[in-house]
Amino acid sequence: MANRAAVNLNWVEAEDIEKNGAADYLSQVDGILVPGGFGDRGIEGKIEAVRYARENNIPYFGICLGMHCATIEFARNVCGLSGANSAEFDKKSPHPVIDLLLTQKDVKNKGGSMRLGNYPCRLDKNSLAYRAYGEQSIGERHRHRYEFNNRYREEFAARGLKFSGLSPDGNLVELVEVEQHPWFVACQFHPEFKSNLRNPHPLFRDFIAASLRCGQGKQVKD
Numbered sequence: 001m002a003n004r005a006a007v008n009l010n011w012v013e014a015e016d017i018e019k020n021g022a023a024d025y026l027s028q029v030d031g032i033l034v035p036g037g038f039g040d041r042g043i044e045g046k047i048e049a050v051r052y053a054r055e056n057n058i059p060y061f062g063i064c065l066g067m068h069c070a071t072i073e074f075a076r077n078v079c080g081l082s083g084a085n086s087a088e089f090d091k092k093s094p095h096p097v098i099d100l101l102l103t104q105k106d107v108k109n110k111g112g113s114m115r116l117g118n119y120p121c122r123l124d125k126n127s128l129a130y131r132a133y134g135e136q137s138i139g140e141r142h143r144h145r146y147e148f149n150n151r152y153r154e155e156f157a158a159r160g161l162k163f164s165g166l167s168p169d170g171n172l173v174e175l176v177e178v179e180q181h182p183w184f185v186a187c188q189f190h191p192e193f194k195s196n197l198r199n200p201h202p203l204f205r206d207f208i209a210a211s212l213r214c215g216q217g218k219q220v221k222d
Helices: 014-020 043-055 065-077 128-133 150-158 202-221
Strands: 032-034 060-063 084-086 095-100 115-123 137-144 146-148 161-166 173-178 184-187
Touching: 014 043, 032 043, 032 065, 043 060, 043 065, 060 065, 060 202, 065 084, 065 095, 065 146, 065 150, 065 173, 065 184, 095 150, 115 128, 115 173, 128 161, 128 173, 128 184, 128 202, 146 150, 146 173, 150 161, 184 202
Parallel strands: 032 060, 060 184, 084 095
Antiparallel strands: 095 146, 115 137, 115 161, 161 173, 173 184
């Protein structure tokens, strides 16, 4: 509604991408979204979908697990970190670019111990996220145990990954963006918890707007 456009959803099974590659399913889309989730089923397909979006300049929006997949893909294919993964999927990975939060390391009784609820975030003013929100201090709702591994921040930044949203103390990465890409944003939080038809979340609104521009660009080329 915010963009005065209809959205045609094309649901893709990540396991199908693992079997047949991304192009068969994504070559005609104008935007790619990988949502939140748990477990390793279809993960390599999701990572390949991220790669397809990044390499073909298709707008990408990653939510929670979708941010983890974006981070893994960037580590492997841009930073050259062979075997990079999330500690959730491969505890023996030589490059656990996504790892358990420090506060979760010694938790044995999971229960309601995950990072849950509303947390503040500070945005980089030179970012797509700031352009979407129009303000530097925001609050978003979380539900997760794994987070970007700060050991890799410097290396990722040097290769063009922008850390566009951080916790106020700077310790937790909440948003990442790929520089030199039309619209590539991935967030650790869950914007869907704060979005509805009449008041859409700014990241969803701008993702759709970017997808519309991508579609229009394809029509011009055709």
